Amino acid sequence: MQIDQKREIRFSDETMATVQKIIKRYPEGRQKSALIPVLHIAQAEFDGWLSPAVMDYVASIIGIQSIEVYEVASFYSMFNMKPVGKCLIEVCRTSSCWLMGAEDVVKHIENKLKIKDGETSADGQFTLKTVECLGSCGTAPMMQVGADYYENLTLEKVDSLLDQWKVEGKRSRYC
Amino acid sequence: MGKKLLLEHIDVPGINTLSVYRSKGGYTALDKALKTMTPDAVVEEVKTSGLRGRGGAGFPTGMKWSFLAKPEGVPRYVVCNADESEPGTFKDRYLMEKIPHLLIEGMIVSGFALGAKSSYIYIRGEYFYVARILEQAIAEAYEAGLLGKNILNSGFDHDCYVQVGAGAYICGEETALLESLEGKRGNPRIKPPFPAVAGLYGCPTVVNNVETIAAVVPIVNMGGAAYAGIGVGKSTGTKLISASGHINKPGVYEIELGVPVEEFIYSDEYCGGIKGDRKLKAVVAGGSSVPILPADLILKTANGEPRLMSYESLADGGFASGTMLGSGGFIVMDESTSIVKNLYTFTRFYHHESCGQCSPCREGTGWMEKILHKILHGHGSISDVDLLWDIQSKIEGKTICPLGDAAAWPVASAIRHFRGEFEEFVRNGHSIKDVRHYYRLNGLPEPAYS
Numbered sequence A: 001m002q003i004d005q006k007r008e009i010r011f012s013d014e015t016m017a018t019v020q021k022i023i024k025r026y027p028e029g030r031q032k033s034a035l036i037p038v039l040h041i042a043q044a045e046f047d048g049w050l051s052p053a054v055m056d057y058v059a060s061i062i063g064i065q066s067i068e069v070y071e072v073a074s075f076y077s078m079f080n081m082k083p084v085g086k087c088l089i090e091v092c093r094t095s096s097c098w099l100m101g102a103e104d105v106v107k108h109i110e111n112k113l114k115i116k117d118g119e120t121s122a123d124g125q126f127t128l129k130t131v132e133c134l135g136s137c138g139t140a141p142m143m144q145v146g147a148d149y150y151e152n153l154t155l156e157k158v159d160s161l162l163d164q165w166k167v168e169g170k171r172s173r174y175c
Numbered sequence B: 001m002g003k004k005l006l007l008e009h010i011d012v013p014g015i016n017t018l019s020v021y022r023s024k025g026g027y028t029a030l031d032k033a034l035k036t037m038t039p040d041a042v043v044e045e046v047k048t049s050g051l052r053g054r055g056g057a058g059f060p061t062g063m064k065w066s067f068l069a070k071p072e073g074v075p076r077y078v079v080c081n082a083d084e085s086e087p088g089t090f091k092d093r094y095l096m097e098k099i100p101h102l103l104i105e106g107m108i109v110s111g112f113a114l115g116a117k118s119s120y121i122y123i124r125g126e127y128f129y130v131a132r133i134l135e136q137a138i139a140e141a142y143e144a145g146l147l148g149k150n151i152l153n154s155g156f157d158h159d160c161y162v163q164v165g166a167g168a169y170i171c172g173e174e175t176a177l178l179e180s181l182e183g184k185r186g187n188p189r190i191k192p193p194f195p196a197v198a199g200l201y202g203c204p205t206v207v208n209n210v211e212t213i214a215a216v217v218p219i220v221n222m223g224g225a226a227y228a229g230i231g232v233g234k235s236t237g238t239k240l241i242s243a244s245g246h247i248n249k250p251g252v253y254e255i256e257l258g259v260p261v262e263e264f265i266y267s268d269e270y271c272g273g274i275k276g277d278r279k280l281k282a283v284v285a286g287g288s289s290v291p292i293l294p295a296d297l298i299l300k301t302a303n304g305e306p307r308l309m310s311y312e313s314l315a316d317g318g319f320a321s322g323t324m325l326g327s328g329g330f331i332v333m334d335e336s337t338s339i340v341k342n343l344y345t346f347t348r349f350y351h352h353e354s355c356g357q358c359s360p361c362r363e364g365t366g367w368m369e370k371i372l373h374k375i376l377h378g379h380g381s382i383s384d385v386d387l388l389w390d391i392q393s394k395i396e397g398k399t400i401c402p403l404g405d406a407a408a409w410p411v412a413s414a415i416r417h418f419r420g421e422f423e424e425f426v427r428n429g430h431s432i433k434d435v436r437h438y439y440r441l442n443g444l445p446e447p448a449y450s
């Protein structure tokens, strides 16, 4: 996977305005509350993961120590501490989804993309991750890509989505 | 048809918008509370209604509200728990996505009742798009003078914010949620002090589930006594049930508490029966944490009474033969389901989600996952089943927060009711692998342990 080491870690003016608005939501002296929302923005902006440089940048904006950012970022499963593919596919594997065939979905994706759970395809396009219940149990099996839910999956549906995403070079869209 | 108080207008096109929501009587509870009631009168109505927390524990909401400390000059907060991560539960997502203003109205009314000038809706990070829907609804409410300063010229000010989490079941535990909201790791706090005394930023705080806060709206509209008239016994009002698994009609159903379980599973008004007319094997009635029950015990209590969808009836018989209503995550399993494998998915979940503060939970959940993995793959021994039992009994009641119990109960109940199946796996596991698919794919008759 290619990581642009020289890329400047800086929010655009527009993003910075959003971040400042979030920071103002909390009472005086409680700006640390903005940490998780701002990490989400940073992860979406800087290639879908949180490098130490990105976390240091977030610390400087909120005015807290870098270590406070590291300890929070590493606690939550949605923050990627390593680079991921352009398109991160998260398949739910918990009870209701398992009952409805999630294991078949995972195996199918593994075979098709020639990667195992947790790996990224050689071209850096896809990362596959199995995750726990996403609150979509009534429409199982399901997967999430960025902010989008794909529900009532069948192997055919998965096939056509993957084919389409490969062609268009899909990026996970976070909102 | 049962009475619907929350989802009555759910299918009305545009009900997610303020104008349509208002055209269906939306924000009349806020108007009524602000113009004709005192904050204490609202709390009284909630007490009278008998409403119990819909997040899982079922604690009486009015009582929780009356515990809120009110020291002079200290702000109070209302926090809505929209973390919804208990496997099998998806009702809050449905409510927030379809009818966001019901929650927003509930937040403002609750804020008024509790004297809170600010409130936060803490929503799980994966529900990004739902957070956007809520923010949109909040923006509409500000625009219409329903939020902000001097709401409806009543002199009451209130601000409401949406905060997203980032993937951690434990942040549904109320003190972990508050930690997370303060920008920290989601480690539950030792109680006391309870949030009612020292919650968000050390200030008195009420944390309630999405559905609980939404239910305040019909309670104010119809009066607590009328609400208490719905349901059965101490299970008053309506409850959202998330139904999933091997049923014909999975989805979210609003039921009047007291509907017989059998009717809920088999009638066309609700789940519509088991897929493919297969036999019912087991049900997890209230989200992954509650004890699993075999078909006979979920349909009838040990005394042979029909089991009802209510707090009391589901708990009838204690853990020996009963379960809990919990969050209302109703997972149905047909005869082809491997209880051992299902349990494995739960135990892996709890291991993954343990925050790691207490050794019994941190270590015990990992051990249980490993042992189950071993049993599932045919490498287990009979003593491993006893070991599992032993471990779960040493987690329960010995941890800072109830996640430990939540991890122990599914294991205990699966062994209690399906021990023979564990032993079958120990004997034949190497050839079973994944029972469900093995038998389905090969069109074989029911396995002996089903």
Ligand SMILES: Cc1cc2nc3c(=O)[nH]c(=O)nc-3n(C[C@H](O)[C@H](O)[C@H](O)COP(=O)(O)O)c2cc1C
Pocket: B052, B053, B054, B055, B056, B057, B058, B059, B061, B081, B082, B083, B084, B085, B086, B169, B170, B171, B172, B173, B174, B175, B207, B208, B209, B210, B212, B213, B401, B402, B403, B406
């Ligand atoms: C591990 C754990 C996870 C929980 N997850 C949730 C949740 O996702 N949503 C929720 O409303 N309550 C959850 N709870 C219960 C909360 O701690 C709290 O009791 C609830 O939000 C209170 O609201 P209620 O009285 O309206 O139910 C959880 C509890 C524990 C121990």
Ligand code: SF4
Pocket: B170, B187, B188, B353, B354, B355, B356, B357, B358, B359, B361, B362, B399, B400, B401, B402, B403, B404
């Ligand atoms: S019981 Fe588990 S989740 Fe709860 S505080 Fe202890 S280690 Fe954390």
Ligand code: FES
Pocket: A092, A093, A094, A095, A096, A097, A098, A132, A133, A134, A135, A136, A137, A140, A142, B087, B088, B089
């Ligand atoms: S079990 Fe997969 S979304 Fe709930």
